Amino acid sequence: MVVVLKREKMLNLAEDAVSFALRKGADEVEAFVYQGLTTNVIIERGQIARSSRIIDRGLGVRAVINKAVGFSYTNILESKAATEEAVLKALSSAKASKPDKDWHNLPAKKTFASVENTYDNNVVELQSEDLVEVASVMLDAAEKADKRVFPIEGGAGASYLSRVIANSNGIASFDHGTIIECSLATIGHEGGEVTPVCFEFNAERSYNIDPEWIGREAARLAVSALKAKRMETKNTNVIFTQFALQQLLYFTLINAVKADYVQRNQSAFKGKIGEKVASEIVTIYDDGLFNGGLCTWKFDGEGVPQQKTLIIEKGILRNFIYDNYTAKKEGKESTGNASRAGYLTTPNVEATNFHLMAGNKSPKELITEVDEGLLVYYLQGAHSSNPASGEFSVVATPAWKIKNGEIAYATKGAMLAGNIFEVLTNVSALADNERKIGQLVAPWVLVENVKVIGK
Numbered sequence: 001m002v003v004v005l006k007r008e009k010m011l012n013l014a015e016d017a018v019s020f021a022l023r024k025g026a027d028e029v030e031a032f033v034y035q036g037l038t039t040n041v042i043i044e045r046g047q048i049a050r051s052s053r054i055i056d057r058g059l060g061v062r063a064v065i066n067k068a069v070g071f072s073y074t075n076i077l078e079s080k081a082a083t084e085e086a087v088l089k090a091l092s093s094a095k096a097s098k099p100d101k102d103w104h105n106l107p108a109k110k111t112f113a114s115v116e117n118t119y120d121n122n123v124v125e126l127q128s129e130d131l132v133e134v135a136s137v138m139l140d141a142a143e144k145a146d147k148r149v150f151p152i153e154g155g156a157g158a159s160y161l162s163r164v165i166a167n168s169n170g171i172a173s174f175d176h177g178t179i180i181e182c183s184l185a186t187i188g189h190e191g192g193e194v195t196p197v198c199f200e201f202n203a204e205r206s207y208n209i210d211p212e213w214i215g216r217e218a219a220r221l222a223v224s225a226l227k228a229k230r231m232e233t234k235n236t237n238v239i240f241t242q243f244a245l246q247q248l249l250y251f252t253l254i255n256a257v258k259a260d261y262v263q264r265n266q267s268a269f270k271g272k273i274g275e276k277v278a279s280e281i282v283t284i285y286d287d288g289l290f291n292g293g294l295c296t297w298k299f300d301g302e303g304v305p306q307q308k309t310l311i312i313e314k315g316i317l318r319n320f321i322y323d324n325y326t327a328k329k330e331g332k333e334s335t336g337n338a339s340r341a342g343y344l345t346t347p348n349v350e351a352t353n354f355h356l357m358a359g360n361k362s363p364k365e366l367i368t369e370v371d372e373g374l375l376v377y378y379l380q381g382a383h384s385s386n387p388a389s390g391e392f393s394v395v396a397t398p399a400w401k402i403k404n405g406e407i408a409y410a411t412k413g414a415m416l417a418g419n420i421f422e423v424l425t426n427v428s429a430l431a432d433n434e435r436k437i438g439q440l441v442a443p444w445v446l447v448e449n450v451k452v453i454g455k
Contacts, residue, residue: 004160005035005057005077007174013059013077014166021063021087022168026094028064028106029087030167032301033057033077034343036159041131043154043184046143048135051128058343059083063090067103070094071346104328109170112305117292120206123178124160131156134211138184141215146188148226149219152197154184156211165303175298180204182211188222195225195410196397199243199378203436205292221377225398228412231454237373237428238416238450239366239402246440247382248392249354252420254439255387257286257311257319258337258349259326266388268421272317278424280315281359287441288336288352294436301340301347309335311354315425323349356442359430363444366431368405374414374452375400375407390420396452415453423447 014031021029036056042049058075070093076082134156142151162176183201187194198221202209240248261267269277288306290296300306302324310318322330323338326349339350367375376396385392394416401408431444 004037005162010035010162010164011166011172011174013083014164015172016080017059017061017083017087018166018168020084021061021091024087024091026063026065026091026168028168030062030106030165030302032060032340032343033164034060034340035162036342038157038159039126039128039131040157041128041135041155043135043139043151046139046151048132048139051132053128056342059086060340060343060345061086061090062346063087063094064103064106065091065094067099067101068094068097069100069103070097073343075343102329103325106167106169107171107302107304107324107334109303110305112173112298113289113307115289115296115298118177118205118296120178122207123158123180126158126180126207131158134182134209137211138182138215141212142184142186142219145216145219146223148188148190149186149222150189151184151186151218154182156182165299165301167303171303173299173303177297178205179294180207180209182209182214184214184218186218186222188226190226193226195222195228198222198225198398203294205294205296221398224400224407225410228398228410229401231374231401231411231414231452233452233454235449235451237370237402238447238452239370239373239375240445240447241375241377242435242437242440242442242444244376244379244396245356245442245445246437247379248385248394248420249440250438251382251385252387252390252392253424254351254354256390257321258351259320259322259330260349261387262320263326263329268388268390269317269320273319275317276315277317277421278312278315279427281430282312282315282424282427283357284312285309285355285357286311286321286335286337286351286353287355290353290355290441293353293441295352295439300334300336301338302334304334304336304338306336306352321349321351323347351439353436353441354439356440356445357430358432358434358443361429361431363431363433366429366444366446367402367407369429369446370402371404373402374411375402376416379416385420391418392420393417413454417451417453423450426450
């Protein structure tokens with residue numbers, strides 16, 4: 001039985017590290033304690049292959065001496081000596097580093113807003129056999145849907161995450177949450193033809209996933225991707241689903257609104273606050289308090305309250321997102337967007353729940369509006385997009401041709417090329433089918449005049 005570190009234990013660890021660092025000469029110090037307990041069941045080649053239990057715990061320490069910042073971490077939390085060694089290494093790193101003229105101070109204590117539907121004890125209590133049942137339901141649903149479908153990989157997982165931040169400016173806070181997810185990747189095969197991989201998943205903070213729907217939908221996509229035809233090269237209308245949109249925006253738009261990118265002249269949005277940068281139907285928030293959001297927490301990786309920040313309002317750029325360091329460089333306050341990869345890293349600017357507000361059309365109505373175009377589920381190669389210019393060149397696979405307001409057939413070999421900032425200005429309609437895909441909360445989006453390159 002895994003012993004969960006309790007709130008008091010984690011707080012004591014962090015506060016002891018802060019006190020020890022101050023006694024050893026730190027001007028400022030911050031301690032971040034992280035705990036992640038995850039149970040996974042893995043599907044491989046259409047079968048439940050194995051289960052695993054991952055336990056990740058640790059302490060990260062940032063120490064500041066004369067505006068020079070040092071960092072160290074340890075994954076040994078049961079030993080006072082290990083904690084003190086991590087602190088001493090952070091102090092040694094600070095002494096060996098050059099002062100940072102842009103360093104001001106660690107954040108001060110503020111009141112946190114309340115968050116909803118981020119913790120579910122039912123998820124904490126799930127065992128491997130419960131997740132095996134979730135995975136089995138997915139597999140059965142996919143296999144019963146159509147004999148031409150083969151599930152290739154996927155799984156189910158449940159996580160309990162907790163974290164504590166304490167610093168020399170009075171912050172000492174605890175938060176915890178849960179995540180449950182299931183996913184299934186399938187291919188369709190018929191008469192020697194094999195489709196691209198089709199993927200569906202569900203992730204929630206509470207135990208309200210639908211593995212049967214995941215299995216059926218992954219199978220439906222695979223079957224509908226059979227008998228694919230080549231696309232001609234032309235500019236056309238494109239409906240981006242949430243998966244495709246998340247892949248595209250993560251490497252372009254989301255980076256463009258991060259303050260560190262702006263300050264390094266790597267954002268096309270620099271100097272454009274108050275200007276029109278998107279279609280007037282586009283409104284986007286970075287909402288760290290989104291109800292049940294996958295990135296919703298009371299505080300960020302520095303102990304700053306997460307908040308709801310308006311990014312784009314009816315096409316007008318309103319704000320960037322900041323952590324404490326980038327905010328202080330401009331004489332501003334952090335927007336609560338400091339992110340950490342557990343205890344292993346120092347904070348960096350990152351979006352929380354990047355919320356593109358939905359429209360009022362059903363997905364079917366959105367398709368009906370398209371005389372000719374493309375419905376794109378997934379993209380390959382989005383990571384090579386240029387966040388500074390917004391240029392992208394990606395493969396749309398699988399994707400489906402739309403003719404006369406209906407899905408006509410699957411396509412193959414189609415590439416999309418263009419500029420994300422032009423895409424934003426060409427958004428002409430939004431569906432009402434909002435979903436959470438990682439950081440993104442969004443509906444399907446219809447964009448006009450996207451360049452599609454056929455083969």
